[in-house]
Amino acid sequence: MKISVIITLKKDVLDPQGKVIHQTLDGMGFQDINEVRQGKYFEIDTKETDNDKAKAKVEEMCKKLLANLVIENYKIIDPK
């Protein structure tokens, strides 16, 4: 089963990379952007076949390694 995870920076954390991407897009003519925030995307292929169990495991992975909860939020995308 493949489970996807999206990690995003929390709202009040400075994202200099997102800012530079914003500026560059602005310079390219995409001038109606309010803000760009950069995040991370993971695809985890697990042997677990039970949906809930797999999600619970991935949540544990997020808390222990994939995200740093001081600055990041994680969102697990339902495998279905």
Next chain:
Amino acid sequence: MKSSVITFPGSNCDRDMDVALKKFGFKNKMVWHADAELPKSDLVVLPGGFSYGDYLRCGSMASKSKIMQSVINFANSGGMVMGICNGFQILVETGLVPGVLLRNKYLEFICKNVFVKINDKKNKYFKNVDNEVLEFHIAHNEGNYFCTNDQLKEIEDNNQIAINYCDENGKIEDQFNPNGSLKNIAGIFNKEKNVLGMMPHPERMIDTSLSGEDGSLFFKNLINNLK
């Protein structure tokens, strides 16, 4: 005094640290990250470098390596643990010291000498250092210290800030902040002050023909404080 320097895949300041520790009298051992047991030590050092290629987040992989459980136990039982640069990033990832280190504010790798002001001397790292200001070297891409407002309040209430970026006279201002670090923080302690994480490299300032001598001051003082 016995010290241990942990080498992770991608550490590159481990041998400099070994040279510095030995120069000032430590009996140092190099310890591989995959070892489970820590040799008997009075000081454990997590050195600078790019452990695991800075994958995911700087220090995140190294913080989960086998030796780190022993280092965490050692720190929790009051042992002296010092993390320099990447070692500081590893320490925040273990949770031994609060906060995180973000990408430098202006997205530049910074490699230069800086001045830092000692904020607290009631600890074994900086007790009896005569100077208020030290000149150290920094070389990092992710040294922008950040923590939540609640954490900051706790850090300040417990006087856990170790050193702040400043000018040569000890003035702490925005213009002397190289990386956007919160409150110019260059290094912090855990609550008990036996764990120190800092971005500057004292081990790069121990040779008069190559650099300044403020690192020598730091190490000479440290070994005396541990005796």
